[in-house]
Amino acid sequence: MRVLAVDIGFGYTKATDGQQSQVFKSIVGEANTAQFGETLTPAQTTAPRQFSLAGEEIFVGELAENQSRGRSFTLDPAQFIAKYAKTLGLAALAPYAEHGDPVRLVTGLPISFYRKFKDPLTTLLQQRHVLTIVSPSGERVDKALYIEKVRVIPQPFGSLFNLMLNAQGRTLQQRFATEKIGVIDIGFRTADFTISDKTRYSERGSLSTDSGMSVAYSAIANLLQEKSGTQVELYRLYEAVTRGSIKIKGQKYELAAVVQQAFTQLAVRIAAEVNRLWADDWDIDTIVLTGGGGLTLAPYLAPLIQGEVLPVPADQDARLSNVMGYWKYGMHIWPA
Ligand SMILES: Nc1ncnc2c1ncn2[C@@H]1O[C@H](COP(=O)(O)OP(=O)(O)OP(=O)(O)O)[C@@H](O)[C@H]1O
Numbered sequence: 001m002r003v004l005a006v007d008i009g010f011g012y013t014k015a016t017d018g019q020q021s022q023v024f025k026s027i028v029g030e031a032n033t034a035q036f037g038e039t040l041t042p043a044q045t046t047a048p049r050q051f052s053l054a055g056e057e058i059f060v061g062e063l064a065e066n067q068s069r070g071r072s073f074t075l076d077p078a079q080f081i082a083k084y085a086k087t088l089g090l091a092a093l094a095p096y097a098e099h100g101d102p103v104r105l106v107t108g109l110p111i112s113f114y115r116k117f118k119d120p121l122t123t124l125l126q127q128r129h130v131l132t133i134v135s136p137s138g139e140r141v142d143k144a145l146y147i148e149k150v151r152v153i154p155q156p157f158g159s160l161f162n163l164m165l166n167a168q169g170r171t172l173q174q175r176f177a178t179e180k181i182g183v184i185d186i187g188f189r190t191a192d193f194t195i196s197d198k199t200r201y202s203e204r205g206s207l208s209t210d211s212g213m214s215v216a217y218s219a220i221a222n223l224l225q226e227k228s229g230t231q232v233e234l235y236r237l238y239e240a241v242t243r244g245s246i247k248i249k250g251q252k253y254e255l256a257a258v259v260q261q262a263f264t265q266l267a268v269r270i271a272a273e274v275n276r277l278w279a280d281d282w283d284i285d286t287i288v289l290t291g292g293g294g295l296t297l298a299p300y301l302a303p304l305i306q307g308e309v310l311p312v313p314a315d316q317d318a319r320l321s322n323v324m325g326y327w328k329y330g331m332h333i334w335p336a
């Protein structure tokens, strides 16, 4: 029996089978007929990005971003789960499942959507799915994806399990199992805060807010709109922010100052949320900062948080921490 994990974020979809992993932007678009053949697909992408699912021909990820005419992207949670979670999840898992073989799946939801959407998400995924994988050359292969069991956990617990468990699902670092740990998971749309007290979930210390990286990106996009007259889609800003500049209609705009300002403002806002939420939990031993935004914001945020903040490992893509932990948790609850 195979254990797979998927983290369907508002920004990025992440999946792993414990050996390999992949990340792509959480964007779904209409597949256009590939009249230019292979040149449409970036050469470095080996995982499939074109599918036929429930009668629809779709692109996902960067291929949808760059090539689809009708592109969909939403920050609304109910719509996100109903419309995109299944498509993105199956697309991400497709390379890791053998045709028709049963797999068990661990996935997560943000703290605030956990109760409401845990069962609907389970129902949506725990099925026999049929999809067609379309290779860059146009070759079509049908695949039956049989997800026989689904476990949904609160998203930040993924990062905690990633630190706590080894690849066999056994406890590796005892301290994470015996201490009181605060987890701050900063994603694209949400900031999730949770406390694990000797691995027990603390309702009081847990909260989702809208303080994801998109807040900072919106501020940057608004400023760019004022200067250039063009509204840049938020999910197209990461590269520009990293580069420190963006070219719009031939004109280059420097971003370093506005980025610094937007990140500082977001960090101040998150620190205020955390310090308020955990005011009574002054006995937290360690605070774990995670999520892709956790890495980006760490230099701004760590100094503002009261407590010992564990540095984000720089050698690993912070966006993958949750999904890696989901997978280890799967190995823990479904030992081979
Ligand atoms: N290599 C990278 N490529 C893209 N974004 C990155 C990278 N490294 C860090 N980031 C940051 O990570 C953020 C996305 O983080 P993450 O994948 O954890 O969010 P998400 O899980 O999709 O969102 P949410 O948790 O709100 O659903 C981006 O907005 C960006 O600021």
Ligand SMILES: [Mg+2]
Pocket: 009, 010, 155, 185, 186, 187, 188, 291, 322
């Ligand atoms: Mg996330």
